[in-house]
Amino acid sequence: MGEDAGGGAGNAGEAMNRVESLAIEGWSPEFGSPVETERDDVPAAQVDAGAELPPEEWRPLAAAADAPAPARVYFVDGVRRIEARVWMSHGGEPSLGICASYGAGVVRCGRRAEIVSASVRRGFFGKAGVPALVTRAGTFAACPVAADDIQQLVNGLQERMGQLEIEVAETALPSASRPSRGDALMVVDGPLRGSQRIAGATGYVKSHRVQYLSGGPRATVARLGPGQRTPVFLIQTTWTRYSWYLRLTEAEGHPWAGIVRCEAWHDTGLDQVKRIANATAAVLPRFASEPHKDDRAPQNLYPIAGLERELRRRLGDTGVVYRALRRAADDYRPPT
Amino acid sequence: MSEHPTSPPVGRVIGTDPATPLEFWVAVGDDCFLQLDDVVVVERSLPGRAEPIRIYGMVSDLRVRHEGARFDSDVFLIEDGVLPAQVTEAAKVLATRFEPEVFVPPVPGEIVRKAVGEARDQALFFDGMERRIPAGLSRDGEVVHANLEFMDGTRGAHVNISGVSGVATKTSYAVFLLHSLFTSGELGAGAHNTKALIFNVKGEDLLFLDRPNRHLDGEQMARYATLGLPATPFASVELWAPPRRGDPSAAPRTGSRADGVTSFFWTLAEFCRDELLPFLFADAGDERQQYTIVVHNVTARLRREAKPLGDGGVRIGGITCRTFEQLIDVINDRLEDEGDRGEWAGRSIGTGTINAFVRRLYASRRDAEHLVRGDVPNPGKHRIGMQGQVTVVDIAKLSRRAQRFVVGVVLRKTFQEKEETGSREPLLFVVLDELNKYAPREGHSPIKEILLDMAERGRSLGVILIGAQQTASEVERRVIANSSLRVAGRLDSAEAGRPEYAFLPTAHRQRATILKPGTMILSQPELPVPLVLEFPFPAWATRPDEVGDEPGDAEDTRDPFEGLEE
Numbered sequence: 084m085g086e087d088a089g090g091g092a093g094n095a096g097e098a099m100n101r102v103e104s105l106a107i108e109g110w111s112p113e114f115g116s117p118v119e120t121e122r123d124d125v126p127a128a129q130v131d132a133g134a135e136l137p138p139e140e141w142r143p144l145a146a147a148a149d150a151p152a153p154a155r156v157y158f159v160d161g162v163r164r165i166e167a168r169v170w171m172s173h174g175g176e177p178s179l180g181i182c183a184s185y186g187a188g189v190v191r192c193g194r195r196a197e198i199v200s201a202s203v204r205r206g207f208f209g210k211a212g213v214p215a216l217v218t219r220a221g222t223f224a225a226c227p228v229a230a231d232d233i234q235q236l237v238n239g240l241q242e243r244m245g246q247l248e249i250e251v252a253e254t255a256l257p258s259a260s261r262p263s264r265g266d267a268l269m270v271v272d273g274p275l276r277g278s279q280r281i282a283g284a285t286g287y288v289k290s291h292r293v294q295y296l297s298g299g300p301r302a303t304v305a306r307l308g309p310g311q312r313t314p315v316f317l318i319q320t321t322w323t324r325y326s327w328y329l330r331l332t333e334a335e336g337h338p339w340a341g342i343v344r345c346e347a348w349h350d351t352g353l354d355q356v357k358r359i360a361n362a363t364a365a366v367l368p369r370f371a372s373e374p375h376k377d378d379r380a381p382q383n384l385y386p387i388a389g390l391e392r393e394l395r396r397r398l399g400d401t402g403v404v405y406r407a408l409r410r411a412a413d414d415y416r417p418p419t
Numbered sequence: 420m421s422e423h424p425t426s427p428p429v430g431r432v433i434g435t436d437p438a439t440p441l442e443f444w445v446a447v448g449d450d451c452f453l454q455l456d457d458v459v460v461v462e463r464s465l466p467g468r469a470e471p472i473r474i475y476g477m478v479s480d481l482r483v484r485h486e487g488a489r490f491d492s493d494v495f496l497i498e499d500g501v502l503p504a505q506v507t508e509a510a511k512v513l514a515t516r517f518e519p520e521v522f523v524p525p526v527p528g529e530i531v532r533k534a535v536g537e538a539r540d541q542a543l544f545f546d547g548m549e550r551r552i553p554a555g556l557s558r559d560g561e562v563v564h565a566n567l568e569f570m571d572g573t574r575g576a577h578v579n580i581s582g583v584s585g586v587a588t589k590t591s592y593a594v595f596l597l598h599s600l601f602t603s604g605e606l607g608a609g610a611h612n613t614k615a616l617i618f619n620v621k622g623e624d625l626l627f628l629d630r631p632n633r634h635l636d637g638e639q640m641a642r643y644a645t646l647g648l649p650a651t652p653f654a655s656v657e658l659w660a661p662p663r664r665g666d667p668s669a670a671p672r673t674g675s676r677a678d679g680v681t682s683f684f685w686t687l688a689e690f691c692r693d694e695l696l697p698f699l700f701a702d703a704g705d706e707r708q709q710y711t712i713v714v715h716n717v718t719a720r721l722r723r724e725a726k727p728l729g730d731g732g733v734r735i736g737g738i739t740c741r742t743f744e745q746l747i748d749v750i751n752d753r754l755e756d757e758g759d760r761g762e763w764a765g766r767s768i769g770t771g772t773i774n775a776f777v778r779r780l781y782a783s784r785r786d787a788e789h790l791v792r793g794d795v796p797n798p799g800k801h802r803i804g805m806q807g808q809v810t811v812v813d814i815a816k817l818s819r820r821a822q823r824f825v826v827g828v829v830l831r832k833t834f835q836e837k838e839e840t841g842s843r844e845p846l847l848f849v850v851l852d853e854l855n856k857y858a859p860r861e862g863h864s865p866i867k868e869i870l871l872d873m874a875e876r877g878r879s880l881g882v883i884l885i886g887a888q889q890t891a892s893e894v895e896r897r898v899i900a901n902s903s904l905r906v907a908g909r910l911d912s913a914e915a916g917r918p919e920y921a922f923l924p925t926a927h928r929q930r931a932t933i934l935k936p937g938t939m940i941l942s943q944p945e946l947p948v949p950l951v952l953e954f955p956f957p958a959w960a961t962r963p964d965e966v967g968d969e970p971g972d973a974e975d976t977r978d979p980f981e982g983l984e985e
Binding site for chain 2: 190192193194195196197198369370376385386388389390392393
């Protein structure tokens with residue numbers, strides 16, 4: 084429906100798409116979790132545990148003490164917040180949209196931890212014809228998505244946020260210079276996403292919803308000491324990447340406490356991936372958080388937690404944004 | 420009103436702490452700084468007004484913190500480069516003035532500038548002071564003015580100075596104020612006749628007011644120049660000291676200052692005629708005793724029966740008295756005599772009460788015998804005459820009872836004389852430290868009555884009290900309440916919390932506990948915020964080794980306030 088409805092029906096299509104009125108409703112968790120960063124849609128993952136060492140030779144690995152550690156670590160993260168649901172009326176037909184704020188930023192940890200790049204945007208996600216919404220809290224840019232079910236809308240938001248992460252990462256450290264920068268490590272919070280590629284980045288996965296390993300290799304994970312990693316293995320779903328587990332801190336409680344999984348792009352090359360894996364094992368434990376400061380300690384790293392707090396702050400006060408949206412919806416007039 | 424603040428912005432009003440018309444917080448911009456006591460200005464546009472209103476204020480507190488840190492220990496993470504955070508600095512501003520007077524708070528986001536030049540004068544109400552004297556320098560080297568109209572009795576009078584002994588430099592500041600009064604030219608033609616009476620209660624600090632200070636260096640002289648005052652000692656100083664004990668010629672008892680000092684005492688004739696006896700019993704504790712009635716009766720009898728001999732001595736009932744001892748022997752005889760007792764002590768006074776009086780009278784002999792006498796020729800020379808512009812009466816070496824006697828008698832005499840002239844001009848400034856001794860909060864005493872009288876009526880009579888004390892909480896409330904100018908030097912922290920210092924905002928009270936010598940906090944009636952100021956090192960010597968022919972003689976450059984006594 085809409086734009087491809089045929090040349091003669093163009094006007095009628097536009098009329099159909101034209102949003103005549105808006106109604107704002109609050110967002111409640113039962114409409115779906117807006118914070119669902121871990122995408123565990125990899126049921127049919129193919130895993131090759133023998134990328135670095137044959138499975139029977141798996142053992143905890145540590146970076147050599149004299150191996151050069153990267154002088155700078157870049158952490159990339161994004162946040163998003165659905166501000167409201169919006170009911171749009173197209174020629175009497177209602178359709179659902181969401182207004183959301185999202186942001187992304189980069190912390191550079193060298194001698195000091197600095198937020199070197201951060202950006203916040205607001206979007207109005209809905210079916211084709213969704214208008215931009217100017218409010219006192221900023222303009223919610225029109226972000227058309229294919230369908231108006233919640234999952235599609237949230238996916239659209241996720242995609243925009245991923246795009247913004249790429250942009251801020253580019254600002255902080257141009258991708259062209261990343262492969263050559265042996266002294267810099269770029270860590271992206273969450274798994275790598277094949278469709279939205281931050282070149283040269285390492286994915287950082289805090290939770291373990293999918294069992295990638297079994298048998299001896301799996302047992303190796305529990306035997307890791309702080310700052311040790313497993314050998315690199317290969318995961319293949321719709322796209323291919325390298326991965327490895329590492330332990331940030333002393334295990335407390337269960338054997339997988341303090342374990343995180345990292346990912347690297349397949350085309351980085353195994354030797355380079357091994358270097359990156361060693362680098363993560365060497366530097367990431369330093370950023371691990373303490374339980375009394377972070378509920379998700381130690382996996383939620385300090386710089387990422389700090390960045391998230393700052394980004395959420397920059398998203399603005401949710402009450403103020405909601406009020407601005409209600410007001411803008413009341414004042415909304417369809418374009419003539 | 421025409422000129423606009425042109426100094427560069429230093430920050431903006433923040434919105435995370437509420438701004439009120441009386442105080443607000445300013446975030447300090449990058450590459451800028453504000454320090455305590457800086458004067459700032461911020462504008463606000465109001466609907467229906469073409470011109471924005473201007474809100475002036477003074478920085479009373481500053482804070483710097485990490486934004487992005489939640490725990491104290493985050494500072495280690497931040498310094499280790501693990502946690503991102505930002506350092507932010509904010510200044511608390513107490514509003515001093517609204518121009519025009521529309522009392523609205525500034526709006527968050529408004530640009531804040533430093534107030535300089537005319538804007539600063541406006542902020543601190545200096546522009547409206549028609550007659551003002553320099554009271555010191557602010558931290559940034561600008562002149563702080565005091566409104567003379569609140570000192571000379573036009574709109575108010577009296578100065579009260581509080582501060583810990585030894586570091587608060589109370590007397591030094593009082594003397595500096597006198598210097599400023601006499602030399603700033605603001606007193607106009609009256610300056611010449613204006614007089615000051617200073618009691619030197621400790622050490623010898625005030626016995627060299629007429630001598631230049633050889634430790635006065637170029638920097639300090641420049642500060643006098645900034646203030647518009649000459650860096651010179653007092654031109655006309657009269658020094659009085661008590662006579663040496665046991666010296667028949669009543670030579671002055673002085674320490675290191677020998678020349679130009681005259682001894683003072685009162686003749687027995689004056690003692691009887693002017694009813695000075697009660698001042699020997701001027702302890703607040705004395706007044707509660709039964710024998711007070713005896714004191715008053717004896718005083719009245721002495722006045723009536725003592726016949727002056729013309730040379731200072733008196734004859735009472737045929738007995739000639741030339742010394743204090745002889746006088747009290749006569750009094751004792753009269754009180755012991757069955758026939759005279761009724762008249763001298765009063766009717767139906769018990770012998771116990773009379774004996775108590777006699778005991779105390781004899782106890783005072785040692786304190787008073789050199790101060791009340793009739794055995795020195797030409798006693799008129801030893802009467803404190805106040806011919807010079809500044810009269811210093813040294814009571815430092817006297818006993819407490821004798822100190823009270825001298826202060827009480829001198830104050831009463833000067834106050835009475837001023838009262839009799841019936842004219843406010845020329846003004847008389849009285850500098851008295853240790854007010855808590857002379858006008859204590861509890862109890863009554865003749866001196867306290869005089870000081871109260873001075874505090875309450877002195878404004879119209881032209882007698883201005885510059886009083887000082889360690890602890891204002893121990894001084895009669897009305898004496899302090901009548902002081903238009905309040906000054907605090909270094910305060911003891913327990914003392915600073917007392918209600919007597921409510922004129923200081925909280926931040927200033929805390930600062931009063933860490934003030935250095937030479938720094939004072941001045942509160943004036945017109946200014947809602949007290950001003951912290953520094954006054955220059957004395958241009959006059961405060962101890963023998965400072966005395967020099969020319970200022971700047973000294974080669975050593977020690978801390979000028981080191982060892983400075985009250």
